[in-house]
Amino acid sequence: xxxxxxxxxxxxxxxxxxxxxxxxxxxxxxxxxxxxxxxxxxxxxxxxxxxxxxxxxxxxxxxxxxxxxxxx
Amino acid sequence: xxxxxxxxxxxxxxxxxxxxxxxxxxxxxxxxxxxxxxxxxxxxxxxxxxxxxxxxxxxxxxxxxxxxxxxxxxxxxxxxxxxxxxxxxxxxxxxxxxxxxxxxxxxxxxxxxxxxxxxxxxxxxxxxxxxxxxxxxxxxxxxxxxxxxxxxxxxxxxxxxxxxxxxxxxxxxxxxxxxxxxxxxxxxxxxxxxxxxxxxxxxxxxxxxxxxxxxxxxxxxxxxxxxxxxxxxxx
Numbered sequence: 613x614x615x616x617x618x619x620x621x622x623x624x625x626x627x628x629x630x631x632x633x634x635x636x637x638x639x640x641x642x643x644x645x646x647x648x649x650x651x652x653x654x655x656x657x658x659x660x661x662x663x664x665x666x667x668x669x670x671x672x673x674x675x676x677x678x679x680x681x682x683x684x
Numbered sequence: 685x686x687x688x689x690x691x692x693x694x695x696x697x698x699x700x701x702x703x704x705x706x707x708x709x710x711x712x713x714x715x716x717x718x719x720x721x722x723x724x725x726x727x728x729x730x731x732x733x734x735x736x737x738x739x740x741x742x743x744x745x746x747x748x749x750x751x752x753x754x755x756x757x758x759x760x761x762x763x764x765x766x767x768x769x770x771x772x773x774x775x776x777x778x779x780x781x782x783x784x785x786x787x788x789x790x791x792x793x794x795x796x797x798x799x800x801x802x803x804x805x806x807x808x809x810x811x812x813x814x815x816x817x818x819x820x821x822x823x824x825x826x827x828x829x830x831x832x833x834x835x836x837x838x839x840x841x842x843x844x845x846x847x848x849x850x851x852x853x854x855x856x857x858x859x860x861x862x863x864x865x866x867x868x869x870x871x872x873x874x875x876x877x878x879x880x881x882x883x884x885x886x887x888x889x890x891x892x893x894x895x896x897x898x899x900x901x902x903x904x905x906x907x908x909x910x911x912x913x914x915x916x917x918x919x
Binding site for chain 1: 877884
């Protein structure tokens with residue numbers, strides 16, 4: 613499970629969902645977290661997010677939410 | 685009373701950012717529908733998701749993702765079809781087959797120019813539609829100037845500004861401020877430098893946040909909520 617993008621946010625009171633499907637609707641580093649297409653044979657609420665890249669940045673950027681600099 | 689300030693860190697090449705823009709707009713509409721009358725100022729801040737992206741990328745999004753992730757083309761197409769469906773639910777018509785991937789630095793510079801001219805919101809909307817729905821190239825100065833002219837900016841003024849890189853420091857300042865906040869994903873909404881909302885959340889989340897901010901303004905002496913904004917490094 614990828615850390616939530618706001619996990620390391622400083623000085624802000626976070627509002628709204630901080631995880632789960634709502635919280636994953638963001639692009640982290642150059643990686644956008646897209647939900648997998650629903651499989652009618654499974655419970656859609658348990659469907660894992662699928663990460664896809666939109667640019668030439670190492671996959672480690674997936675974990676930038678741990679407090680690493682962004683956009684580097 | 686001062687307006688509620690909503691700063692939106694986002695990128696052009698971010699499918700969730702366009703979806704989030706629509707959901708925020710709906711949230712603002714719902715806030716108004718429930719009697720919320722506080723002035724709201726929205727500012728789009730820059731965030732480059734792929735700063736090392738070249739100006740021209742020859743592969744399609746599907747080809748690129750398939751190669752990058754080692755996934756079959758059909759599976760990538762299915763994923764993009766799904767996110768396109770989510771966008772369509774917000775009234776957006778993504779065409780990933782036409783998307784021209786590129787670095788978005790110049791587009792962000794243009795957004796800063798547009799902000800100075802009071803045209804940032806229509807410029808942002810135009811850029812997102814150009815990228816996701818119309819297959820336009822948002823990394824080339826001449827094409828950006830054409831898009832800018834459509835929303836009322838001067839074509840030659842835009843060309844000169846983008847070629848000079850005059851707004852590049854402002855783009856970097858936004859990125860530095862995001863870093864100071866610890867923001868690592870977009871879209872990310874900062875309200876009155878106090879509240880943060882991560883991701884393209886539901887309209888009711890935005891409506892509730894605006895109501896909370898309005899209550900803060902009403903309760904604060906002089907209508908100005910106290911703000912402790914972390915300083916960007918080197919700022």
